[in-house]
Amino acid sequence: METLELHIPQSLFSPAAYEHFEGEYALDVLKAGPDLYSFAQPLIYRVDVSNTGDALLLTGTVEGEATTSCARCLDSFSFPITGDVEGYFLINEGDEAPGDMEEEEFEVLPANNTIDLAPYLQAALLLEVPLVPLCKDDCAGICPTCGTNLNEGTCSCEPTEETSVANNPFAVLKDLPLDN
Ligand SMILES: [Zn+2]
Ligand SMILES: [Zn+2]
Structure with missing residues (x-):
């Protein structure tokens, strides 16, 4: 130093x-x-x-x-x-x-x-640097599939698995208690 x-x-x-x-x-x-x-x-x-x-x-x-x-x-x-x-x-x-x-x-x-x-x-x-540096608070990030910067444009990739699980109407079923 x-x-x-x-x-x-x-x-x-x-x-x-x-x-x-x-x-x-x-x-x-x-x-x-x-x-x-x-x-x-x-x-x-x-x-x-x-x-x-x-x-x-x-x-x-x-x-x-x-x-x-x-x-x-x-x-x-x-x-x-x-x-x-x-x-x-x-x-x-x-x-x-x-x-x-x-x-x-x-x-x-x-x-x-x-x-x-x-x-x-x-x-x-x-003491002043941010814990997580973000270019702006609502930065949209990049598409995990094609790498497009989503602040600058959209891409035509399918939603990732994570998003499709959240949108899947059957996703709630996984939280139901099941009888063994
Ligand atoms: Zn950013
Ligand atoms: Zn993409």
């Missing part, structure tokens, strides 16, 4: 200090379960880092345009995506994280005062 290093300037180590950072994040492909999202243009991140006393709080957004293929018709389509970035870095190892924080919710600031933003931006995007 490509890194995106954010160096924390000395000024941020005074309590209540605050700094804004923004830039581009070139991410070719994001893998979300079985789905791949590609980004033709670099994503834009805008983050704030603030000093809470014993930790640095990272908040902000990452946005861009994702391209993937529709789970039903397999056509590729693009959509805008914006994720909320969040991170929490203890300044000194051994400092206590707030009591309600799970161990995976914070890190200790690396000794070189450099944060790799890449995993935080990717985590933000992963």
Whole structure:
């Protein structure tokens, strides 16, 4: 995974200090379960880092345009995506994280005062990608027999077995209790 290093300037180590950072994040492909999202243009991140006393709080957004293929018709389509970035870095190892924080919710600031933003931006995007990517909510999909994209036209294939069972007037019989 490509890194995106954010160096924390000395000024941020005074309590209540605050700094804004923004830039581009070139991410070719994001893998979300079985789905791949590609980004033709670099994503834009805008983050704030603030000093809470014993930790640095990272908040902000990452946005861009994702391209993937529709789970039903397999056509590729693009959509805008914006994720909320969040991170929490203890300044000194051994400092206590707030009591309600799970161990995976914070890190200790690396000794070189450099944060790799890449995993935080990717985590933000992963929360926003759809569970099942569809080019549109009512995508008609493709004909399982001839492969016609049914959003673009119809085909003359016989209904598939699945549909013909549903339309068969005798189909209800299979649900009747039978005497053995
Ligand atoms: Zn589709
Ligand atoms: Zn067909």
